[in-house]
Amino acid sequence: MTEHTLTVAGVAVDTRHWIGGERVASTETFPDVSPIDGSVLGEISRGTAVEATAAVAAAKASFPAWAATPRAERARILHAIADGVEKRLEELAIVETTDNGALLRSHRRGVMPRVAHNFRFFADWLLKLEHEDFETRGHTNHVSWDPAGPCVLITPWNAPLMLATWKVAPALAAGNTVVLKPAEWTPLTASLLADIAAEAGLPAGVLNVVQGYGSEIGDALTSHPDVRRISFTGSVPTAKRISASAAANLTPLSLELGGKSPLLVFADADLDLAVDLAVEQYDNAGQVCLAATRFLVQESVAEEFTRRFVEKAGQLTQGDPRDEATDIGPNIHPRQLEKIDGFVQRAIAAGARAVIGGHRGDGQYYAPTLLTDVAQDSEIVQEEVFGPVLTLQTFADEDEAVRLANDTRFGLAATVATGDPERAERVTAQLVAGTVWTNCFFVRDLQAPFGGSRHSGVGREGGTWSFDFYCDLKNTVTAPKGWQSHE
Incomplete structure (x- = not known):
């Protein structure tokens, strides 16, 4: 184990942030503890507003080029990320089991394959995303999904990588750049995802990962004026704080919260x-x-x-x-x-x-x-x-x-x-x-809308609903052929 690396079951994990295509260390750290036996796995870089601001700046700087990247190329890179996940599936499974205590057999057979599927699904959906043109008094209406900008994605600890990529994949497919804030209790597979994405050819700054306590870093992310979308999965009280923080900039929110089903x-x-x-x-x-x-x-x-x-x-x-x-x-x-x-x-x-x-x-x-x-x-x-x-x-x-x-x-x-x-x-x-x-349970298809009513959330994601959230929808109206300007 080096100063900025910990090892879990033989898998090396970098403990630093991933900002602008580079590893960035913080002056302070926090311990990552395995729930299996209470052992300290290592010390993780503890982000502050400094790292949060740097990550948003990196996402903003890389946004124009990524937004302009053709759909087919974005889809190709997302499939390459899925390839990387599948190549390292066993490593991801054992690291996440050690980090959050969920069953290793579930991670091997269901969760990590679903991580790869998240990227493949939204890559493929992007290529068929369209709305049929329609006419209004001879004028043609064309609906398009334009990339919105930097997105802040805040994810929970109960299924860390699967729920992170449920947000990261459509945000990237839509042409947005991302700042991912994983839960402080389970930061490790988000760090590995940064490595996999870089190896797949995702340009520097398109995906950034910042670690730390929500109370210390969250507001700097959710109140930043350059952030165009915020997606959060977690508790109702935290969602209320995020909503209040985002309100000053009218930043659109997607909130998947608690349940009592x-x-x-x-x-x-x-x-x-x-x-x-x-x-x-x-x-x-x-x-x-x-x-x-x-x-x-x-x-x-x-x-x-x-x-x-x-x-x-x-x-x-x-x-x-x-x-x-x-x-x-x-x-x-x-x-x-x-x-x-x-x-x-x-x-x-x-x-x-x-x-x-x-x-x-x-x-x-x-x-x-x-x-x-x-x-x-x-x-x-x-x-x-x-x-x-x-x-x-x-x-x-x-x-x-x-x-x-x-x-x-x-x-x-x-x-x-x-x-x-x-x-x-x-x-x-x-x-x-x-x-x-x-007469069934937990049958999930990414084509279906997902979200909650009442205090269980705001908005729906999945299929086109994800692109509706992560994009600015535009309707372009064109006059009939043969029109002439009137100067």
């Missing part, structure tokens, strides 16, 4: 399927914004559903995420673990019953938990826990199910289990959510 299980559902969907909500130790953390089960099947759920959840293995047999890894940080346990202990003190779990494990592990006897207006039902903690409530009929499902300030997702197609159509039409799954 329901899983509605009707008596006519396939209970084995419903239980499988329910147990899946422990994925990534419950650190998934889309997770259906509130089980709403029809009274007549609630007892049987609970029995089967307890049996199925009891088969899960919690432990080292690098082990192929592990189903649930650690939670990200001691502070997050304290938050999770606080939610659970307050709920139990208020009368909730822990059917399973309800306590910490060793280290940064929290036992998979299911709480019943919870009130609709209670904290545990209304607030996002972001850990392996689920609640179960019952309902009598369809109307009550919909009322309970919609009775939160969030609206990110919902899942419905029913054997009646007509009921599915009625219920899904009434649910307040950006995504609704019927």
Whole structure:
């Protein structure tokens, strides 16, 4: 390990920022700690307003040339980045597992392949992005997507590289330049992405990566007058601060925030399927914004559903995420673990019953938990826990199910289990959510709009919706052929 390099499972990671095509060190650092065993992986350059300003300046300087780069060339470079990701897939997987504690098998088989797919999808979508010309009184209307300028992308720790590239790929495809600010708890794969992008031929300054604490560097990024777009995934309180910071410049925002999504299980559902969907909500130790953390089960099947759920959840293995047999890894940080346990202990003190779990494990592990006897207006039902903690409530009929499902300030997702197609159509039409799954979960296609309603977010991204956000849409109106100027 050199002064500015740390090594994770034999993979060297530069700990400095990536600004204007060069590595830049800060005078101060912050520790990067693995949630698996609490070990310090290394010291990371701790950015300030100085590095933030330099990164925006680099993005601004490189913007004209990148914006003018033909679509086909931009797409070629994005495919080359995807090639680089696939070439280093195993390295990215082990580094991210060590950094954020998610399952290595998931990173190998799903997450890192999705990272490459993000670049390939938006590269290909760019080449077919068009709107059919239309006429108005003989005049031709032509819609185009013009690059907007430097973008600040602020990403979370629960799926660091996948969620970063979900933003980086369309922003670059659109012809914009980027300043990426990864979460301070999981900075490593963003650094590796900078290396991969440079090796793929992305021009200097088009992608910049600055590391540090949001409280120290965030405002300098989000309030900068040269920033043309801000995309953020994270908590509602942080989103409010970013919105206030961006307001002075009227900088457009895309915000993907928290969730408190329901899983509605009707008596006519396939209970084995419903239980499988329910147990899946422990994925990534419950650190998934889309997770259906509130089980709403029809009274007549609630007892049987609970029995089967307890049996199925009891088969899960919690432990080292690098082990192929592990189903649930650690939670990200001691502070997050304290938050999770606080939610659970307050709920139990208020009368909730822990059917399973309800306590910490060793280290940064929290036992998979299911709480019943919870009130609709209670904290545990209304607030996002972001850990392996689920609640179960019952309902009598369809109307009550919909009322309970919609009775939160969030609206990110919902899942419905029913054997009646007509009921599915009625219920899904009434649910307040950006995504609704019927008899399935976590089926995601980049062609689809993604985002949340209410406090779960602002805007939609995916497919053309991403280009609508990352571009300035222009309509050019041309008079009929043969027109003459009137001077």
